[in-house]
Amino acid sequence: MATTTSQVRIGGVAQEYKRPARSLWADAWFTFTRDRFAMVGLVMLVILVAATLIGPFFYERPMGVIDFSRGLEGPSLEHPFGTDDLGRDLLGRLLWGGRVSIAVGITAVIIAISLGTAVGALAGYFRKLDNPLMRFTDVFLSLPILPLLLVIIYLFREAIAARFGPDLGIFIMIVTVIGVLNWMPVARLVRASFLSLKNKEFVEAARATGSTDRRIIFGHILPNVLSPILVAATIGVGGAILTESTLSFLGLGFPPDVPTWGRLLYDAQNFIDIAPHWVIFPGLCIFLIVLSINYIGDGLRDALDPRRRI
Amino acid sequence: MGRYVVRRLLIAIPTLLVISFVMYAILALAPIDPLASLATDPRVPPEARENIRIALGLDQPWPVRYVKWLIAVLQGDFGVSFMSHTSVSALLWQRLPNTLAVVGVAYIVGIFVAVPIGMLSAVRRNTLTDHAVSTLAYIGFSVPTFFTGLILIIIFSVKLHWLPFLYDSNLKVTDFNSLVGQLRQSIMPILVLGLFDAAVLTRYVRAEMLEHLPMDYVRTARAKGLKERAVVVRHALRNSLIPVVTLIALGVPTVFGGAIVTEQIFHVPGIGELLVRSIGSGDTPVVAAIVIIFAVLVVAFNLVADVLYGVLDPRIRYA
Numbered sequence A: 001m002a003t004t005t006s007q008v009r010i011g012g013v014a015q016e017y018k019r020p021a022r023s024l025w026a027d028a029w030f031t032f033t034r035d036r037f038a039m040v041g042l043v044m045l046v047i048l049v050a051a052t053l054i055g056p057f058f059y060e061r062p063m064g065v066i067d068f069s070r071g072l073e074g075p076s077l078e079h080p081f082g083t084d085d086l087g088r089d090l091l092g093r094l095l096w097g098g099r100v101s102i103a104v105g106i107t108a109v110i111i112a113i114s115l116g117t118a119v120g121a122l123a124g125y126f127r128k129l130d131n132p133l134m135r136f137t138d139v140f141l142s143l144p145i146l147p148l149l150l151v152i153i154y155l156f157r158e159a160i161a162a163r164f165g166p167d168l169g170i171f172i173m174i175v176t177v178i179g180v181l182n183w184m185p186v187a188r189l190v191r192a193s194f195l196s197l198k199n200k201e202f203v204e205a206a207r208a209t210g211s212t213d214r215r216i217i218f219g220h221i222l223p224n225v226l227s228p229i230l231v232a233a234t235i236g237v238g239g240a241i242l243t244e245s246t247l248s249f250l251g252l253g254f255p256p257d258v259p260t261w262g263r264l265l266y267d268a269q270n271f272i273d274i275a276p277h278w279v280i281f282p283g284l285c286i287f288l289i290v291l292s293i294n295y296i297g298d299g300l301r302d303a304l305d306p307r308r309r310i
Numbered sequence B: 001m002g003r004y005v006v007r008r009l010l011i012a013i014p015t016l017l018v019i020s021f022v023m024y025a026i027l028a029l030a031p032i033d034p035l036a037s038l039a040t041d042p043r044v045p046p047e048a049r050e051n052i053r054i055a056l057g058l059d060q061p062w063p064v065r066y067v068k069w070l071i072a073v074l075q076g077d078f079g080v081s082f083m084s085h086t087s088v089s090a091l092l093w094q095r096l097p098n099t100l101a102v103v104g105v106a107y108i109v110g111i112f113v114a115v116p117i118g119m120l121s122a123v124r125r126n127t128l129t130d131h132a133v134s135t136l137a138y139i140g141f142s143v144p145t146f147f148t149g150l151i152l153i154i155i156f157s158v159k160l161h162w163l164p165f166l167y168d169s170n171l172k173v174t175d176f177n178s179l180v181g182q183l184r185q186s187i188m189p190i191l192v193l194g195l196f197d198a199a200v201l202t203r204y205v206r207a208e209m210l211e212h213l214p215m216d217y218v219r220t221a222r223a224k225g226l227k228e229r230a231v232v233v234r235h236a237l238r239n240s241l242i243p244v245v246t247l248i249a250l251g252v253p254t255v256f257g258g259a260i261v262t263e264q265i266f267h268v269p270g271i272g273e274l275l276v277r278s279i280g281s282g283d284t285p286v287v288a289a290i291v292i293i294f295a296v297l298v299v300a301f302n303l304v305a306d307v308l309y310g311v312l313d314p315r316i317r318y319a
Helices: A024-033 A036-058 A090-125 A127-141 A145-164 A166-180 A184-197 A201-208 A213-249 A261-271 A276-304 B002-029 B046-055 B062-074 B088-123 B128-142 B145-159 B176-212 B216-223 B228-266 B271-281 B284-312
Strands: A007-010 A013-016
Touching: A024 A036, A024 A276, A036 A090, A036 A276, A090 A127, A090 A166, A090 A184, A090 A213, A090 A261, A090 A276, A127 A184, A127 B002, A145 A166, A145 A213, A145 B002, A145 B228, A145 B271, A145 B284, A166 A213, A184 A213, A201 A213, A213 A261, A213 A276, A213 B145, A213 B228, A261 A276, A261 B145, A276 B128, A276 B145, B002 B062, B002 B284, B062 B284, B088 B128, B088 B176, B088 B228, B088 B271, B088 B284, B128 B176, B145 B176, B145 B228, B176 B228, B216 B228, B228 B271, B228 B284, B271 B284
Parallel strands: none
Antiparallel strands: A007 A013
8 A cells, every 4th residue: 555656567667657646545644634623723732742751751740739829820830731739730630630530531432433333334234233233322422421421330339349449440430431421423333334335346356256254344335435434533532522521511521649630620719700711721631632632533534535636 | 294294104103113112122231230329229028129119010020111201201190200109290390491581582583593694694795794693693503502601600790790690490470579580580591592503593594695696586676666675574574484484483492402412511400301310310211201202203393394394384295
């Protein structure tokens, strides 16, 4: 796929073209870089992710240090984003918490996408499975998602925390529940693509040469469905980060020692009158990451859609 | 059409049954005892605790409880709240007006903001207006409502002292002053939800308008000499709104879900706040009732959206 020069045989002699061959992905990247908003989003996202990944190594003020005499201070040179009620440095907590927020977003989407792709592929490819699986999807689509998320997490978090430890347990639980309640749109999308692709000539050709169902699904149809899945996954990460912060904001997310961005907002809301900075910085982080992911998702959608390419 | 509606209703019934069963199973199998607070209270003797358990029907196996609960719910009886010992229906009726006053008004505000702005944005495509509207709409649905809410509180309550912090549910509108008070305390929650809904809907309206404006019938309308305003509003907008109306119907359950967060920020004593509170105190009958109401909302408005689509667009025929 990634050949830089293509060989063409003319009269039995191999000739090399000067113009580099562009693969689908190179083409998409070319279109993507022409989209100003998408690029702004990408830069913003890279900065945020890099800050949370490598920031804690460079930013040396340890986030756990409690200093009651310096509680609820506004931004200063020593504490660029101010401090919380216990005098802990807010920037340090944001950097650490961001890792968790982003990890939740990505892991939850991997679960949702895997489930959705599996259900959608099976329903779209095997006619016998289509109706039962789609009925099943419809039932899930009718679930009241936010109330159910709250109920499940509240009821089961102690049991799971006892099993896997408080932090990891909550992580596994939140990620699983968000993933399991969000696969349905992906399943519909994948099914629709499978339905339209499975009767195409290239699939018939594959079948004629004796490919197994498994090979046709994974080797022939699925690669063609990859771009819509990728777009859905990108936008899904933003949605999952939002959902996690909503849960944390309602007090049903991570415990206080895991300062995800939603959790910071939850803790901050009672001090809103004396320490507005404590609300503003985590809120801005959530907003910026969701905004940048949405821009990237839209840019990808345009870039990966061959019909929209000029 | 009639047969289509009947068929859809028949599909909705098993869907709701499955959802209610799953929800009841989750509540019943959860490793949390709704009477845990009684268990740790030394003043309550074990026999009395057992009697309460029997009185609440918790001694029976949960599938039996589910069937009994379902039969009662079908007759409009959601049971008695564990915490406040009043009937769940009474609690819900008491909360519903507050939710509707905020969520309902906000949704209407959102629609009335989104339609003209989305239309304008599409008509002036690629102008400064359009870019500004699109960017604002984009930002609008990327900001979580709990952040917008807190920012509004910081600006209007903490810094400017214009609006009250919290929602006072005891306020009764009796005269002009209390009406002003009611408006002052509802304006921020309505704004938070309304702007979010407006941001989402504006994008739909704009996209639909952009699809319809280059169509032949719009050119015909122009060719026969109609004023531009009439072409846009009476021809293009009317047709663009068909899918938007169905989206508005589909969005109703989501909007109620969003109310959970908004009510929490401003402490509006509505259904969402009741849900979060009841989950926290293990008040199973109330939680079950609210979740099932949300599920009914989702199923009902899916149906409403489909039917509306057929009613508004005569080209759609249901087989």
